[in-house]
Amino acid sequence: MPADRHKQSSKYTADRGMPGAFAGETVTRRRFMSGVAQGAGGIAAASFALPALGFALGPVFKRQQLDWQIIGTTNDFVETSYVTKVITIVQGIGEAGKSIAYVRKRDPAIDTEPHDQWNNWIALSNRCMHLGCPVRYVEAAQRFICPCHGGIYNFRGEVAGGPPVRPLDRFYTYEPPEGHPGHGYVYLGPRYSVNSELQRFSPRDPGEPLDGIGQYLYPSRFDTAVRPTLNNLPLPPTVPGTGS
Numbered sequence: 001m002p003a004d005r006h007k008q009s010s011k012y013t014a015d016r017g018m019p020g021a022f023a024g025e026t027v028t029r030r031r032f033m034s035g036v037a038q039g040a041g042g043i044a045a046a047s048f049a050l051p052a053l054g055f056a057l058g059p060v061f062k063r064q065q066l067d068w069q070i071i072g073t074t075n076d077f078v079e080t081s082y083v084t085k086v087i088t089i090v091q092g093i094g095e096a097g098k099s100i101a102y103v104r105k106r107d108p109a110i111d112t113e114p115h116d117q118w119n120n121w122i123a124l125s126n127r128c129m130h131l132g133c134p135v136r137y138v139e140a141a142q143r144f145i146c147p148c149h150g151g152i153y154n155f156r157g158e159v160a161g162g163p164p165v166r167p168l169d170r171f172y173t174y175e176p177p178e179g180h181p182g183h184g185y186v187y188l189g190p191r192y193s194v195n196s197e198l199q200r201f202s203p204r205d206p207g208e209p210l211d212g213i214g215q216y217l218y219p220s221r222f223d224t225a226v227r228p229t230l231n232n233l234p235l236p237p238t239v240p241g242t243g244s
């Protein structure tokens with residue numbers, strides 16, 4: 001009996017008494033053929049599934065292009081009120097890719113968040129940070145009002161009432177240095193989000209708080225642009241008749 005068991009467990013098909021076995025053969029033809037069929041099936045399935053998976057997941061990992069756009073000259077903006085600017089947030093899709101930014105000059109007396117080359121002009125997104133409705137700047141009250149659920153933001157875009165979970169998002173702004181053809185123009189760059197202290201975070205969706213544990217509960221997406229680069233600044237429009 002033990003000898004039979006030993007014979008059964010031999011790696012040679014001939015020792016195991018398999019019909020049609022060849023001397024020295026270790027894999028049955030049936031097992032070989034089923035392995036080949038499974039392998040071919042796997043390759044065929046992968047050839048369908050992998051491109052679809054890549055198509056679906058590719059955009060998630062692709063960083064957004066950081067496009068700058070000129071929104072006016074430096075004289076167009078003042079500290080005491082906002083100018084409404086139509087901006088392009090998605091290129092190539094026409095009107096659907098447009099949005100609104102409220103822009104003013106930075107006022108050191110009230111804009112106490114850290115100052116650098118990216119916020120000489122304060123550019124606020126008009127997207128409410130509750131559920132994303134468009135907010136409207138009301139000059140008389142110096143407030144941003146959301147018509148959907150009564151969200152209110154103060155002059156700096158901080159939440160002053162209602163359900164929004166964080167201040168209005170902002171856009172990087174920039175004026176090129178003297179000598180650059182764009183000097184004297186205000187450029188608007190990518191959007192970023194802020195917490196209640198107006199510290200910068202990569203863009204988040206409405207409804208995602210950034211204070212305390214919120215910044216970890218709602219991490220940035222892989223596809224969001226984090227820092228602006230200056231290698232794709234568009235040139236200002238030429239003034240007819242001046243050659244510049």
Ligand code: FES
Pocket residue numbers: 128129130131132133146147148149150151162163164
């Ligand atoms: S979407 Fe603005 S308050 Fe709800």
